[in-house]
Amino acid sequence: MKNIAQNAPLLPYNTFHMDVKAAVFAEYENVDELREILNDPAVAALMQAEKAKGRLPFWHIGSGSNLLFTGDYPGVVLHCKSTGIRVVPTEGTESSDEGEDEGVCLLEVEAGTVWDDVCAYCVENGLYGPENLSLIPGETGAAAVQNIGAYGVEISNLVEKVICWDVEADKEHIFDGTEMGYGYRESRLKHEADKARYVVIRVVLRVQRKPRLHLEYEGIQKALGINLEADPEAVEKLSLQEVRNAVIRIREGKLPDPKDVGNAGSFFKNPVVENAVFDKLQTQYPNMPHYVVDKGHTKIPAGWMIEQCGWKGKSLGRAGVYEKQSLVLVNRGGAEPQEIVRLCRTIIEDVEKKFGIRIEPEVNLIG
Numbered sequence: 001m002k003n004i005a006q007n008a009p010l011l012p013y014n015t016f017h018m019d020v021k022a023a024v025f026a027e028y029e030n031v032d033e034l035r036e037i038l039n040d041p042a043v044a045a046l047m048q049a050e051k052a053k054g055r056l057p058f059w060h061i062g063s064g065s066n067l068l069f070t071g072d073y074p075g076v077v078l079h080c081k082s083t084g085i086r087v088v089p090t091e092g093t094e095s096s097d098e099g100e101d102e103g104v105c106l107l108e109v110e111a112g113t114v115w116d117d118v119c120a121y122c123v124e125n126g127l128y129g130p131e132n133l134s135l136i137p138g139e140t141g142a143a144a145v146q147n148i149g150a151y152g153v154e155i156s157n158l159v160e161k162v163i164c165w166d167v168e169a170d171k172e173h174i175f176d177g178t179e180m181g182y183g184y185r186e187s188r189l190k191h192e193a194d195k196a197r198y199v200v201i202r203v204v205l206r207v208q209r210k211p212r213l214h215l216e217y218e219g220i221q222k223a224l225g226i227n228l229e230a231d232p233e234a235v236e237k238l239s240l241q242e243v244r245n246a247v248i249r250i251r252e253g254k255l256p257d258p259k260d261v262g263n264a265g266s267f268f269k270n271p272v273v274e275n276a277v278f279d280k281l282q283t284q285y286p287n288m289p290h291y292v293v294d295k296g297h298t299k300i301p302a303g304w305m306i307e308q309c310g311w312k313g314k315s316l317g318r319a320g321v322y323e324k325q326s327l328v329l330v331n332r333g334g335a336e337p338q339e340i341v342r343l344c345r346t347i348i349e350d351v352e353k354k355f356g357i358r359i360e361p362e363v364n365l366i367g
């Protein structure tokens with residue numbers, strides 16, 4: 001059933017534990033209810049007023065694990081409560097025994113489905129693809145917007161279609177995975193023009209029935225107790241469940257659980273710089289970790305730069321930098337949004353002063 005609330009607390013809807021309110025908070029279970037909400041006179045008037053101020057007409061949230069409300073939100077916050085996973089009957093894919101599509105399974109997932117439930121479902125049903133993305137917090141609609149990624153896999157590798165509600169045209173609109181503008185933590189639905197218009201209602205994922213594991217990331221091999229260089233056949237003895245368990249162990253060992261410590265995962269993106277910039281920095285910092293992105297670009301871990309600036313484990317007021325991973329900002333308890341914002345700005349300035357690189361938040365700042 002739909003629910004429209006005014007002056008509604010957002011505390012249960014953000015993993016940073018920010019005690020802020022939304023002028024309007026509305027939840028729906030299906031498209032009919034979403035349309036009723038959008039046509040509600042009070043909601044429509046507020047959306048119009050926000051738009052007139054040059055702001056987004058609404059903010060659609062998932063479970064709030066990658067956002068920071070910087071204060072009370074004066075507009076409309078939407079949330080989808082619809083959950084479920086369905087195998088899409090396919091002709092000529094599952095049944096075909098030759099070619100690229102052999103063993104492909106398409107899953108249609110409701111936007112409000114907890115992402116890790118999708119990972120667990122796939123592992124239980126022998127479906128390969130999402131296992132490395134196990135335990136990433138959040139909902140499936142958001143995962144497709146964010147292009148979540150971990151341990152060498154991004155959801156964009158799996159997205160067949162993103163089924164949206166086009167709020168302007170009042171009809172369904174389907175984006176092919178190839179139309180989503182995917183990049184590192186990037187998609188078209190993160191940008192204003194599309195964000196103001198489309199709500200993700202379902203995501204179709206392309207997963208595999210045939211074993212196809214991604215174990216290139218050294219940390220996973222270590223957690224699994226294998227070394228593929230020395231023993232390439234070790235991969236054949238591994239089950240999907242073992243890979244999922246290894247990913248979960250790694251994550252639980254290094255990331256704070258939002259239930260205990262308010263946080264939104266990696267607060268900053270890892271900057272990608274031109275090789276000339278990296279080469280110059282490397283002469284100054286020979287141990288600087290880095291990853292080749294393409295022929296002309298290198299990615300530098302923002303967490304390493306933050307650590308070099310002396311921020312690891314430190315605090316500014318009630319906002320802090322997590323002890324085990326400098327990319328993660330935490331709420332030490334009762335922090336106001338502006339304390340997190342102040343820490344974020346200070347870190348950006350310090351990193352820029354030391355390395356000449358301006359890092360950017362990955363987290364959505366919403367005010």
Ligand SMILES: Cc1cc2nc3c(=O)[nH]c(=O)nc-3n(C[C@H](O)[C@H](O)[C@H](O)COP(=O)(O)OP(=O)(O)OC[C@H]3O[C@@H](n4cnc5c(N)ncnc54)[C@H](O)[C@@H]3O)c2cc1C
Nearest residue numbers: 061062063064065066137138139141142148149200264265
């Ligand atoms: C401890 C921790 C670890 C994390 N680890 C990782 C990681 O390894 N890799 C990674 O990529 N991320 C990671 N994250 C970040 C986060 O889990 C992801 O970004 C996730 O996809 C956010 O999901 P959510 O449902 O909480 O979305 P929210 O944070 O609520 O929203 C995220 C974005 O999606 C949009 N959105 C949400 N639902 C919809 C919808 N139905 N239609 C249109 N737009 C929508 C929002 O407007 C917003 O722009 C981590 C976060 C935490 C707290």
